[in-house]
Amino acid sequence: MARAGVTYHDVAKAAEAIRSQHQEPTVDRVRERLGTGSKSTIAPLLKRWRSDNGDDADVSGLPSDLVEVVKALHERVHQMAEHRIDESRQEFEALNEELRKELTDANNTIAQLTARQQDLDDQIARITEEKSLLGKSLEDARISLVKVESQRDEALERTNDLKGSINELKQENRDIRDHFEHYQQRTADDRQQEREQFRAVNQGLKDQIQDLQHRFAKAESRAAGLLETNTQLHRNAEELKQANAALNVNLNKRLADIQSLKHELDEALKKYRDFQHKNELLADNMAELTTQKADMDKQVAVLSQALAATKTELQMIQDKVALLTDENKEILQEKAIIQGQFKQLQASI
Structure with missing residues (x-):
């Protein structure tokens, strides 16, 4: 549960500001921009913001881990590049x-x-x-x-x-x-x-x-x-x-x-x-x-393309899971009907 002082509105506003700077909103960046809050408090709120904005990268399963790895790699590459550029510029x-x-x-x-x-x-x-x-x-x-x-x-x-x-x-x-x-x-x-x-x-x-x-x-x-x-x-x-x-x-x-x-x-x-x-x-x-x-x-562009492809594949997997879930429901319904018919048959016998 989010502690007092850090609300969903604060996290959403910080994430939108970070994205407007052409950067990927992460827990560390949101926390750095807010100047307060813990990772365990900001993480679920940031996940909710992504869900509200149509970002389905934070899902359970292997594809989500792959996305997090790609994002972490992208962020690390950007941070290294920016750090080296800042050091070179200062020097x-x-x-x-x-x-x-x-x-x-x-x-x-x-x-x-x-x-x-x-x-x-x-x-x-x-x-x-x-x-x-x-x-x-x-x-x-x-x-x-x-x-x-x-x-x-x-x-x-x-x-x-x-x-x-x-x-x-x-x-x-x-x-x-x-x-x-x-x-x-x-x-x-x-x-x-x-x-x-x-x-x-x-x-x-x-x-x-x-x-x-x-x-x-x-x-x-x-x-x-x-x-x-x-x-x-x-x-x-x-x-x-x-x-x-x-x-x-x-x-x-x-x-x-x-x-x-x-x-x-x-x-x-x-x-x-x-x-x-x-x-x-x-x-x-x-x-x-x-x-x-x-x-x-x-x-980074190549990795972004790979991330987009991964998201597309993830969406396909989610669609298959939803289809299998619907089929499973239909099978369960048919099973329940058959079991009812079987019980009626047993009762009649």
Whole structure:
């Protein structure tokens, strides 16, 4: 007898809901859907529902056992298939989610590496431009240095020429003095004339000597300035060389960073391709499981056909049993009539 809380109406409603989901209503499924009740309580109510809905599978005898075996096999196959599909789907979704997260991380890493590479490229462009400007400045400094050295050489050459001219003038002065001493014994008029000429010549020579000395001092001052400028240019050239060396070291370091970033980018792309390969393998596995499910559905269809044939055979057997029962009743009736007639015959005898 059904215990309170589980009625025929509850069992019928649960069984109809299960059948609407294209599943066979069983005691376990009805009990799972109701969430209460025992198998001994639900089983007769479910049998009554099947009887009311024209389902004659639950009958006594061997065909009923065969039907129950077929149903149990069908249910077990469906449960195994659904369980495997659910496990595969959950595994696929978990792996797919993990791959998506890793792919997002890889894309973020690639974006960061690309940004860093762009920054390094910009820095390299700036360093290259600065190096070009420094190289141009160095070349200009070298050209200026060559010009200054040329001017210095010209000044030194002119200084040497001036020194030679001064020496020649001094020699001429000595020669004039010798001539002056040689002609001192001339007459007073010649002496006076020579003295006046000497004074004029000596004054001119003194003026030339002063002019040459002034030009020599000016040339020496200019040569000193040129030497100082040359020293400054050499110092600037040395500083430019050091700055160029530092820029080359910085450039080589940046190039090494770029190579490292390219290597990291290649590793990230390789990892991304591996993730894609795993995703494809999971998709193939899912397709294979779908194919297996389709095969199982075919087997279930075959079993359903066998079940239908069994039901048809069972119906034929039930019809034969009913016919035999009717014949048995007729025979019993005839037997009762014969027995009555026999008793009447005995009574009359």
